[in-house]
Amino acid sequence: MIEIKGLVVRYKTVEFKFDDYKFKKNMISIISGRNGTGKTTLLKSLSSLIEYEGNIKVNGEITYNSQEPILFNRSTYENIVYPLRIRNLDLNLYKEKIDKYTRVLSIDHLLNENALKLSSGEKMKVSIIRSIIFNPDIVLLDEPTTHLDLESIVELTTLIKELKNELTFIIVSHNSSFVEELKDEEYRLGGNHVYS
Amino acid sequence: MIIESTMKAVELLFSFDSEIYTIIFLSLAISLLATATASFFGTILGILISISDFKLKRFTKKIVFTFMGIPPVVMGLVVLLLITGPFDGMNLLFTKSAMYIAQTLLVLPIIVGNIIISSEKTQKKILETATTLGANKYHKITLLIKEIKPFILMSVILGFSRALSEVGAVMLVGGNIKNDTRVMTTYIALNNSMGEYSMSIAMGIILLLIAFVLHTLLARFRGDFYD
Numbered sequence: 019m020i021e022i023k024g025l026v027v028r029y030k031t032v033e034f035k036f037d038d039y040k041f042k043k044n045m046i047s048i049i050s051g052r053n054g055t056g057k058t059t060l061l062k063s064l065s066s067l068i069e070y071e072g073n074i075k076v077n078g079e080i081t082y083n084s085q086e087p088i089l090f091n092r093s094t095y096e097n098i099v100y101p102l103r104i105r106n107l108d109l110n111l112y113k114e115k116i117d118k119y120t121r122v123l124s125i126d127h128l129l130n131e132n133a134l135k136l137s138s139g140e141k142m143k144v145s146i147i148r149s150i151i152f153n154p155d156i157v158l159l160d161e162p163t164t165h166l167d168l169e170s171i172v173e174l175t176t177l178i179k180e181l182k183n184e185l186t187f188i189i190v191s192h193n194s195s196f197v198e199e200l201k202d203e204e205y206r207l208g209g210n211h212v213y214s
Numbered sequence: 215m216i217i218e219s220t221m222k223a224v225e226l227l228f229s230f231d232s233e234i235y236t237i238i239f240l241s242l243a244i245s246l247l248a249t250a251t252a253s254f255f256g257t258i259l260g261i262l263i264s265i266s267d268f269k270l271k272r273f274t275k276k277i278v279f280t281f282m283g284i285p286p287v288v289m290g291l292v293v294l295l296l297i298t299g300p301f302d303g304m305n306l307l308f309t310k311s312a313m314y315i316a317q318t319l320l321v322l323p324i325i326v327g328n329i330i331i332s333s334e335k336t337q338k339k340i341l342e343t344a345t346t347l348g349a350n351k352y353h354k355i356t357l358l359i360k361e362i363k364p365f366i367l368m369s370v371i372l373g374f375s376r377a378l379s380e381v382g383a384v385m386l387v388g389g390n391i392k393n394d395t396r397v398m399t400t401y402i403a404l405n406n407s408m409g410e411y412s413m414s415i416a417m418g419i420i421l422l423l424i425a426f427v428l429h430t431l432l433a434r435f436r437g438d439f440y441d
């Protein structure tokens with residue numbers, strides 16, 4: 019589903035070399051590693067948001083949900099349907115899905131609020147739903163549990179498990195119980211970065 | 215003397231002297247038109263500069279920022295040289311059109327510069343997010359415009375303030391001709407030089423009132439954004 023080969027990312031003072039790896043379809047792959055080992059860097063290169071050397075083969079549409087949720091200055095609902103609107107999809111067909119996801123993550127009462135006014139945890143949930151609503155093939159979640167309370171983490175776990183048959187997840191997380199619940203495969207980072 | 219002149223100024227304002235109101239109207243009309251034109255092109259230009267990568271980008275930005283602070287009288291001089299030089303045939307010297315052109319050029323860098331500054335702060339993350347959700351270039355430009363809308367409105371108001379309050383450019387290319395190209399600021403300058411302070415104060419009061427309204431609007435947009 020995603021294959022990386024000889025992947026290298028260079029910043030001004032540090033260089034990351036990633037071990038070759040295949041992320042499998044309909045599996046939940048966890049990327050682990052300490053702070054600064056390049057997890058976000060890896061996700062961003064997988065989704066072509068940064069420049070890299072080497073080969074990344076991706077089958078299908080991929081989307082990256084960032085560590086700090088970035089929402090647009092409009093309602094929660096409009097944030098969620100943004101990917102549908104730019105694809106000219108019929109929003110009515112997604113009504114049920116939106117209802118369900120927002121209910122599972124307990125943000126269904128916030129649909130009409132301006133998204134920039136939400137709490138950090140609520141923002142993360144909106145951003146996650148926006149990432150999965152349009153059925154991408156691969157979803158990259160960068161620390162989705164930060165800002166989430168314990169119940170919300172359980173709710174998110176449920177949602178991801180339910181979607182597992184349709185989507186492929188690659189998740190960065192430091193939350194061990196969340197990781198244990200979901201992990202099919204693990205890709206560990208560390209030690210492969212060189213400072214110049 | 216200040217009190218006396220101010221009293222006379224207020225009297226003048228309520229005398230509905232047609233010359234004064236013609237001058238106010240002309241000032242507002244030229245500055246509004248100039249700001250509207252500069253805002254339209256400036257917004258597009260500002261967004262294009264900030265989202266595109268090109269060779270002379272840094273240099274272009276420096277030029278824009280320099281022109282944001284150009285003294286109006288220098289801009290007036292540039293336009294004067296142009297309309298009496300290469301564009302001599304168009305007979306623009308001492309016309310309202312020349313004033314409109316000079317003010318448009320004066321406001322343009324203010325809009326472009328402010329939009330570059332504001333969109334560079336927000337655009338990287340917003341554009342990255344849009345990209346990963348599948349947006350194309352057109353979607354990204356419209357999204358960015360919506361996201362920085364309060365900043366655009368703010369720069370438009372700043373631009374209008376500048377146009378309305380400058381003397382140098384309109385004086386040089388318009389010539390301050392009575393009942394023709396005379397606007398509020400050139401009127402003040404003229405009356406002042408003739409010792410007619412009450413006239414100046416009357417116009418000054420109006421300019422202040424307009425500035426007050428504009429800045430109230432500005433504060434509102436700012437509030438909108440940081441809310």
Ligand SMILES: Nc1ncnc2c1ncn2[C@@H]1O[C@H](COP(=O)(O)OP(=O)(O)OP(=O)(O)O)[C@@H](O)[C@H]1O
Pocket residue numbers: 029030031032051052053054055056057058059060085
């Ligand atoms: N654009 C950049 N320019 C220069 N250095 C960068 C850039 N982005 C990241 N780095 C550096 O690369 C290193 C790894 O960053 P990255 O965000 O990939 O780490 P991470 O594993 O996601 O860490 P965390 O667990 O804290 O999120 C950091 O030391 C960071 O300073």
Ligand SMILES: [Mg+2]
Pocket residue numbers: 057058059085160
């Ligand atoms: Mg990270």
